[in-house]
Amino acid sequence: MRKSASSPIEASIERDRPLPRRRSRAGPGPLPILLLDRLLVGANPNVQFFRLVWLVSILWAERFTFHKAVYNCQWPSYPATSKDADDRSFKVLILTDPQIIDEFTYKELSWPLSRMAQFFSDTYLSKVWKALVTKDLTARAWGRRPAWPDMIVWMGDLTDNGRRHMTDEEWESLHSRFSRLFPIPGPIFTGDVSPILGKRKSPGSFLPVIFMAGNHDLGLPKARGQTVSEYLDPRAKGRFSGHFGLPVDKDGFLTSGPTANDNSSPQDDTRRQFKKWSLNARVLITLDGTQGSGKPTHELIIVNAQDLVGMQRVGGPFSSRLPSNSGKLEGPLLEDAKERFRETYRFVEELGHDSARDMGLARILFSHVPLYREWDVKGCDLPSRYSSHGVRREADLSKSDREARGIRQGTDRYSTYQNLLGKEVSSWLLENIRPSAVFSGDDHDHCERVHSVDDASHPSDRGRVDGFRAGEIPELTVKSISMTEGVRKPGFARLSLFPPPAPSSSATPSMSYVPCTLPDQIGIWTGLYIPLFVLTIIFVSVCRKYGWTMPVWSTGMSKLKSDGTRSRRGGPNGRYGDRYEAVDLEEADWDGESLHRQRERSRGYALPTKAKGVARSVLEDILLIAIVAFPFWLLLQVT
Numbered sequence: 001m002r003k004s005a006s007s008p009i010e011a012s013i014e015r016d017r018p019l020p021r022r023r024s025r026a027g028p029g030p031l032p033i034l035l036l037d038r039l040l041v042g043a044n045p046n047v048q049f050f051r052l053v054w055l056v057s058i059l060w061a062e063r064f065t066f067h068k069a070v071y072n073c074q075w076p077s078y079p080a081t082s083k084d085a086d087d088r089s090f091k092v093l094i095l096t097d098p099q100i101i102d103e104f105t106y107k108e109l110s111w112p113l114s115r116m117a118q119f120f121s122d123t124y125l126s127k128v129w130k131a132l133v134t135k136d137l138t139a140r141a142w143g144r145r146p147a148w149p150d151m152i153v154w155m156g157d158l159t160d161n162g163r164r165h166m167t168d169e170e171w172e173s174l175h176s177r178f179s180r181l182f183p184i185p186g187p188i189f190t191g192d193v194s195p196i197l198g199k200r201k202s203p204g205s206f207l208p209v210i211f212m213a214g215n216h217d218l219g220l221p222k223a224r225g226q227t228v229s230e231y232l233d234p235r236a237k238g239r240f241s242g243h244f245g246l247p248v249d250k251d252g253f254l255t256s257g258p259t260a261n262d263n264s265s266p267q268d269d270t271r272r273q274f275k276k277w278s279l280n281a282r283v284l285i286t287l288d289g290t291q292g293s294g295k296p297t298h299e300l301i302i303v304n305a306q307d308l309v310g311m312q313r314v315g316g317p318f319s320s321r322l323p324s325n326s327g328k329l330e331g332p333l334l335e336d337a338k339e340r341f342r343e344t345y346r347f348v349e350e351l352g353h354d355s356a357r358d359m360g361l362a363r364i365l366f367s368h369v370p371l372y373r374e375w376d377v378k379g380c381d382l383p384s385r386y387s388s389h390g391v392r393r394e395a396d397l398s399k400s401d402r403e404a405r406g407i408r409q410g411t412d413r414y415s416t417y418q419n420l421l422g423k424e425v426s427s428w429l430l431e432n433i434r435p436s437a438v439f440s441g442d443d444h445d446h447c448e449r450v451h452s453v454d455d456a457s458h459p460s461d462r463g464r465v466d467g468f469r470a471g472e473i474p475e476l477t478v479k480s481i482s483m484t485e486g487v488r489k490p491g492f493a494r495l496s497l498f499p500p501p502a503p504s505s506s507a508t509p510s511m512s513y514v515p516c517t518l519p520d521q522i523g524i525w526t527g528l529y530i531p532l533f534v535l536t537i538i539f540v541s542v543c544r545k546y547g548w549t550m551p552v553w554s555t556g557m558s559k560l561k562s563d564g565t566r567s568r569r570g571g572p573n574g575r576y577g578d579r580y581e582a583v584d585l586e587e588a589d590w591d592g593e594s595l596h597r598q599r600e601r602s603r604g605y606a607l608p609t610k611a612k613g614v615a616r617s618v619l620e621d622i623l624l625i626a627i628v629a630f631p632f633w634l635l636l637q638v639t
Contacts, residue, residue: 156214362463379405
């Protein structure tokens, strides 16, 4: 019991003297619980507020932004009022140039920086794939997404250094990493799959995935007079074909892989016999029936573009010599193509035979390397097209209207790539295949150009692309899907194949495509995270200096009871039972603070901090925010 003071002065001194802190009867409680309570719950209201702001911002930037980009680019719809026609369309998702990087990609960087670049590149690709193909918890929360694709086409450069010398174990590790980044939701080619592909019945059913090769996967073929590069592995082509090659029959049609008991008849149109794994293939699509049944309506032509580049090198020390200006593949070029690239040459030539043309199918050509075109002021942006889809070539946006734009033919001093196919090879390709549309990659940026065939007998009634006139052959060069390939906004493309029009309505298009863009990862860092971090520091510093607190968060760790006592969370009726007891504020002491400051702090208000302690207090608050925000950000990167 407190003794009475003998004088008013002594009574005043006795009243202001700090009293011992009152402790709980049951002790301070388990240390881990108290620590978590302090870090996660017991922080001041401003810390709690900014924790919530950061969690919401991170979730939006790392998940919802990707789903929003995918949702905003819908599949092209059938240009008619019939909903049934749209439901019957065959949807092809076109991706290219992921070029998963490794320790050899950025040799000038130190090992930690190289690993960091690989980490961010992989996480970006993983987030894109989840938004496009798989359906994670964030997609369910978003609640909206375009229809599932019926087929996926990868147009080459799956790896950045698949062409280099490596052991079998290193290649298997690289292939496994690609498979982890892009898991297929459902079965792929099996022995029971028909070569005539139709619409998928459900998201978990068979999903055809076509893999094409790029120069980073195989390297370009050795030119005449070129020494063998110590960097390129001669086993690269066989290695790639063994893991990503397409199973084809003797006529080059896509079929199922080899099976132990393959007793099908060569005359059986629904089950063609497997012959080999190839980088060239013909893929039949039907919209008149389900998977494996119905008459084919479209044909996808997959061509090994590395052989096409090897037929005619342009630029560099190994440029091919043209026999004439006829614009045709003839003379030494023709003989070299027949001798050194026999498989690809025969594949293209057979597509030009009358028996193949008589099938009357709308053809779509896929080539990793874009076809030849003149480099002029027209560039890659067709006004009639980008006004509708809004996608433009990033490399051309800074150029004036008088400057030449688009993809320019060229190579490097070692001829490790070629920007475009040769002029003569491109003409030969178009004349034999007669496609309705062309899709390419390799350039990493967007480009749209229109080709034509000089021959007046071009069968324009086979298929017309929506937005183009009959006889025009549009080519879309699809953006790279990766954030490390020189474009701020990576991208992909959607292709919808429609039922063939009736003879009386030949003007109705049989297909339509749309280029799409993905989030700007660098823009997320510089436009969201950095400004938010600066804003957090400024706000926390001002609040610490002047004692400001978010009013909505003023019900913090402690509350005042109506009877003047302060109950701690987990008190007599709380989580921890009777481990803590009520404390009378008149008798409590918090490190010698005045009763006014104790009561203000108990109400959840941040008190002004002395100048010497501002920096330390701000640092503590920032760390308390980061303790929650950073693990959440890291969780979204690895899941």
